[in-house]
Amino acid sequence: MPELPEVETVRDGLERSVVGAVVERVEVYRDYSVRRHTGGPRDFEGQLVGRRLEAAVRRGKYLWLPLAGGDEALVGHLGMSGQLLVRTAPTRTVSPHLRVRLSLRDPSGAAIELDFVDQRTFGHLSVAELVPTADGAPGGAGTEAPLVPVPVEHIARDLLDPVLAVGTSGREALVERVRRRRTGIKRALLDQTVVSGIGNIYADEALWRSRMHFARSTAAMTRPAVRMVLDAAHEVMTQALAQGGTSFDALYVNVNGASGYFDRSLDAYGRTGQPCRRCGTLIVRDEFMNRSSFRCPVCQRTPRPPR
DNA sequence: CTTCTGCCCTGGGAGC
């Protein structure tokens, strides 16, 4: 499932393949896939036709393509199973999970199809207004413009954002924000209003690398401990991005959670019953927020319950 | 304001 590194791979692909192209036709095959769009799917189609895609921007797991001729953007979230596939030649087979198709014309006159394919339909597209960022800094990766779409306004910056770079005041402010929370460290890492882009997989990987239990109280954590887990999250996502980038094909912007990075490099996530790569103890699975959490029971000790 | 729960959705795979 796409988290920050996968979404950044998609953003990079879109930047190279569809930026500069003009939307000629929009087909919505599944209304549910166009959500949080004022006006509904028909209005979505009308808003896009004739507009040129000006950039490809990402914050956390949100993507957006600012549209020429107005402060609006095509906004996308891939959810669990979403893919944005770029094709420059007609295809014989159409995915049964094709939800939205944008037919584009690039500056050279060539036809491009941008397909939103999403099996589980947790992802969605919309057109939304762009508004200034609260801090005046660029809205996300891939742009210098200090703008974000309205649905992204409440989404915090992610760890690859220069505003949150290690050693900056932004990073230290994030450390303090985490310490002010009254919750467990994994809940804080997953809260997209605190820091964005971290999902269940990379949260578990960051906690394993930091030797921390998911339920450790944020309020009781020292600054160095919070720095450590944030650095670990940053590191694991950077490494994943480096691997995801190598398999990228410019003509096929792909997101596939089952490929590449996932199979080879995970230390905790999904490794129930397999030996911890540090100490050999078998990884366990815990119930957490109605989903799963994977950890080494020795490296990541259960914290004392608060009194 | 903060924290937390339940729900949205689909199809692959396990279990019988």
Place this chain on the structure above:
DNA sequence: TGCTCCCAGGGCAGAA
């Protein structure tokens, strides 16, 4: 073989 049920989980509404 065929049926049923569980599971994956990001983000949001609404409750506490």
